[in-house]
Amino acid sequence: MLRWLRQTTWDPLDIRVYGAARSTDPPPAGINPPSLSEFTKSAGTDTGSRVLVDARDKLGIPWQYSENEKHGMFLMAFENKAGLPVDPATFQLYVPALSALWGDSGIREAFSRRSEFQLGESVKYFLDNLDRIGQLNYFPSKQDILLARKATKGIVEHDFVIKKIPFKMVDVGGQRSQRQKWFQCFDGITSILFMVSSSEYDQVLMEDRHTNRLVESMNIFETIVNNKLFFNVSIILFLNKMDLLVEKVKTVSIKKHFPDFKGDPHRLEDVQRFLVQCFDRKRRNRSKPLFHHFTTAIDTENIRFVFHAVKDTILQENLKDIMLQ
Known part of the structure; x- marks a missing residue:
């Protein structure tokens, strides 16, 4: 069995990556029924709308419609300290307020300035699909x-098979508080998959609100890739x-955050290079x-292609090491 150590920063393992990776093998849908049922009551509840309401207020953006002040207060009054799934009937009570808020230009402006605060990247998708998610018989697609998004807490292992070859992926949380746990995973690994959010060049960490996320990723990468423990380990950068990078480079210049950038900041190929x-x-x-x-984890065909390419890379590199011994 080949062991991979996978590390990401800030949002290390969201279910979209794991779900896409699992879909490289049967069943074709890539998600088994128990996994679906886990999300039946929860996929629509964490829309990030409360973050948007709070950000609109802190950024001093006025409401387009004054009645949305009440909708915002109604939403902010919701409490779920245990983080438990919300039943469909309860969630339905919030759908009108959520729809009204999402239709307000004040919330839309706050969303357009999301690099100034912490907001999940799937917020727009879920808010755009409120009518479907708000149905009593809603079942997640x-x-x-x-x-x-599902952040890794601690260490999680995933076993899967690609073309009859068993793989074990050891996923470690990328938050600063999780990093001291990494070293117990290092024994016997054959490859490190270092996953970076390529679109986060204009965003800061949740932990300190000052450090650029991409700079943090580079610093962690430097520490890992130059560690003598990994001299013979394949390093694969994801x-x-x-998909988010493609859209962001059109409007947000990377040169503003990385002055040493050379090229056209709005040309995807230059930014990727x-x-x-x-x-x-x-x-x-x-x-x-x-x-x-370069990967798009919600594109299962892209992930299928990449994972098969990674499998071949790992096998070839390990074969070279065996021949040299």
């Missing part, structure tokens, strides 16, 4: 599950969320290549 170079420059050991892939 595969896309709902792929887009439902630059994820390319710069991102790969930033990580590649962190490596001191040049005897092994840096394998990298």
Whole structure:
């Protein structure tokens, strides 16, 4: 069995990545019935709308419609300290308020300024699908599950098979508080999949609200890739969320956050090349290549292709090591 250590920063494992990875094998849908049922009551409850209401207020953005002040207060009064799923009947009570708020230009403006605060990246999708999610008989689609964020707490292991070859993926939380737990996972790993959110070049960490997320990822990558424990370990860089990167480069200049960027900040290929170079420059050991892939985890075909490519890379690299021993 081949062991992979997978690490991400801030939102290390959301279900969309795991769901997409699992869908590389039967059943074709990629999500089994128990996984679906887990999300039946919860996929529509964490829409991030409370964050938007709070951000609108703190940013001093006026309401388009004054009656939405009451809708905002109604939503902010909701309490679920235990983080438990909300039953469909209860969630239905909030759908009119959520719909009205999402239709207000004040909330839309707050959403357009989301790089100034912490907001989940699937918020728009769930708010756009409120009518469907708010139905009493709502059952989450595969896309709902792929887009439902689920952060890794501690260490989680996933076993799956790609073309009859068993793999064990050891997923470690990327939050600063989780990093001291990594070292217990290092024994016997054959590869490290380092996953980065490629679109987060204009965002900061949740932990300190100052450190650029991409800079944090680069610093962690530098620490890991230059550790003597991993001299013979394949390092594979996943630059994820390319779908978001494609849209972001059109309007947000990476040069504002990385002054050393050379090229057209609104040209995707230039930005991609710069991102790969930033990580590649962190490596001191040049005897092994840096394998990298730009991925869109909610695109199961893309993930299927990438995971098969990664499988071949891992097998080839491990075969080379065996031959050299």
